Amino acid sequence: MKISKFAASLYVFAALSALVSVALAALTAHGLQRIAPTGAQALEWFKTATDFQMSHALGVILVAAIADQLEAGRARGLMRAAALLLAVAALLFPAGLYSLSFDGPAFFAPWGGTASLAGWAVFAVAVVLAAVNTPEESA
Numbered sequence: 001m002k003i004s005k006f007a008a009s010l011y012v013f014a015a016l017s018a019l020v021s022v023a024l025a026a027l028t029a030h031g032l033q034r035i036a037p038t039g040a041q042a043l044e045w046f047k048t049a050t051d052f053q054m055s056h057a058l059g060v061i062l063v064a065a066i067a068d069q070l071e072a073g074r075a076r077g078l079m080r081a082a083a084l085l086l087a088v089a090a091l092l093f094p095a096g097l098y099s100l101s102f103d104g105p106a107f108f109a110p111w112g113g114t115a116s117l118a119g120w121a122v123f124a125v126a127v128v129l130a131a132v133n134t135p136e137e138s139a
Contacts, residue, residue, distance in 0.1 A: 010064040017057040025050040042101035049094035056090035078126035085119030
C-alpha cells in the first residue's frame with residue numbers, strides 16, 4: 001500500500017498529537033492540580049482537552065486513510081479538507097483549555113470547536129459523495 005505525502009504528513013501530526021494527549025493525561029493524573037493556578041478546575045479542563053485531542057487525532061488518521069483510498073475528485077478533496085479541519089481542531093480546542101488551566105488566553109478554543117464541527121460535517125458530505133460516485137458491485 002502506498003501512502004500519499006498528504007496522508008503521511010497528517011499521520012505524523014496525529015501521532016504527535018496523540019503522544020501529547022497521553023503525556024498530558026499522565027500529568028493530569030499525577031500532579032497537575034499542584035502546579036496549575038486554577039487547581040481542581042484544571043483537572044476538568046485537561047481531561048476534556050486530552051479526550052478531545054486523542055479522539056480527533058484518531059479521527060485525523062481515519063479520515064486521511066479513507067481519503068487516500070478515494071479516486072481523485074470532489075469526494076477526495078472534501079475528505080482531505082475534513083482531515084485538515086480535524087487536525088486544526090485537535091490543535092486549537094485543547095490548546096485553549098490547556099492555556100486556560102494556567103490562566104492563559106483561551107480565545108482560540110472556539111475556533112477549534114468550530115473546526116471540529118466543520119470537519120465532521122465535511123466528512124459526512126464527502127462520504128455521501130464517495131458513495132454516490134461509486135458503482136455498485138454486482139453479485
